[in-house]
Amino acid sequence: MATNKARRVTMSDVARHAGVSRTTVSFVLNERADAAIPEDTQARIRASIEELGYRPNAGARALAAKRSEWYGLITEIVTAPFAVDVIKGAQDRAWADGKFLLITAGDNDPAMEAAAFDKLLEQRAEGLLYATTWHRAVTLPPAAREVPVVLVNCFDADGALPSVVPDEVAGGYTATRRLIDAGHRRIGFINLDTGIPAAVGRLQGYEQAHREAGADIDDTFVVSGHATADGGYAAACELLDRADRGHRPTALFCGNDRTAMGAYDAIKERGLRIPDDIAVIGFDNQELIAAYLRPGLTTVALPFEAMGAKGVDMLGALTAGQPLTTIQVTVDCPLIERSSV
Structure with missing residues (x-):
């Protein structure tokens, strides 16, 4: 035929x-x-x-030159709200270096991730990025030691692999300082789940801003919203329904934008106005939430695009045989002003 x-x-x-x-x-x-x-x-x-x-033939050229011009990106966040930012940052920086990016999903599944590493190594990727949807410690398969690897928004439990992560402490400080500069001293903090790096760092920044301003830190003003809208609603209700109304917060720093969304509902149910009666700041800059709340949510952005780009910078140095000056790089979390403060 x-x-x-x-x-x-x-x-x-x-x-x-x-x-x-x-x-x-x-x-x-x-x-x-x-x-x-x-x-x-x-x-x-x-x-x-x-x-x-x-x-x-790319494979033949890679074998001959021992360089493929490919970097690999393994991530669980291909379909997450921030995925496009990590990919854009990494891809733009790779392109500027004359490299191309192969992207595969890991989905936080050990078997899938091990297969992803193997497949990218079969394609003779010169180096690999591994990115997560939330800041945490990770354990990678043994194949991750075969080529240079840089972790993005995470770090390895052994501390052996280079990583680039958000500056959680500075982000918490920035949010709290913005509220202090607006005249607030009774600032409630609806934090994430206890013990995770984001919760620890953002709380540290919250406390640092208070100490620097000479303001008292009231431990009863710090509650967990469990990173959900329902949790943020419940935490805001707890803070706003204090028997002594003169001692309730005049501002809320929410550990992420989802908890801020829940806090908005609690505030409005009580007939309070944002920002006239109470100010609110979130964290993440998840635009599907922050930009469309009314009023628009002032928030601290997680720098996914910048972290993707920095990860490629570090990978480029490693594949060129250049030593890194530090095993972990932190990236600033900028304040995004809208209308809730």
Whole structure:
């Protein structure tokens, strides 16, 4: 049966078209300066490549050069709200370095992640990024030690792999300082689940801002919202329904934008106005929430795009054999002003 499938143009086809040997074509493709091929011959070969539409075999070139020009990205956040930011930051930076990005999902499944590492190594990726949806310690499969690896928004439990993470402490400080600068001293903090890096760091920043301003820290003003809208609603109710209304918070710093969304409902149910009666700041800058609450939510952004770019920077240094000055890099979390303070 006949087929319309076009035959792949080979290096031998290019050699015949240009009137040179296959070895000469190979030397030109691999930019072998030591081959001393005349400029006019090189120009003729490149013209033949263009005319015939020849595409080099990437696998063969990688084997010959021991470099593939590929980086791999393994992530559980392909479908998460922030995925596009990590991918954009990493991809833009890789492109600027003349590299390409292969992306595969890990889905926080050890078997899937091990297979993802194996497949990217089969493609001869020069280095790998591993990104998570929330800041935490991770354990990677043994294959992760075969090429340079940089962790994004996470760190390895052994502390052996380089990582880039958000500056949680500075982010918590920025949010609290914004409220203090607006005149608030009774600031409730609806934190995330106890013990995770984001909760620990943001609380530390909250306390640091209070101490710097000479303001008292009231431990009863710190409650957990469990990172959910329902948890934020319950925590805000607890803070706002104090028997002594003169001692309830005049501002709320919410550990993420979902808890802030729940806090909005609790505030409005009590007939209070944002920001006239109570100010609110979130964390994450999850735009599907923060930009569309009314009033718009002032929040601290998680720097996913910047972390993706920085991860590629670090990977580029490692694949070039350059030592890193620090095993973990922190990236600033900027304040995004809207209308809730």
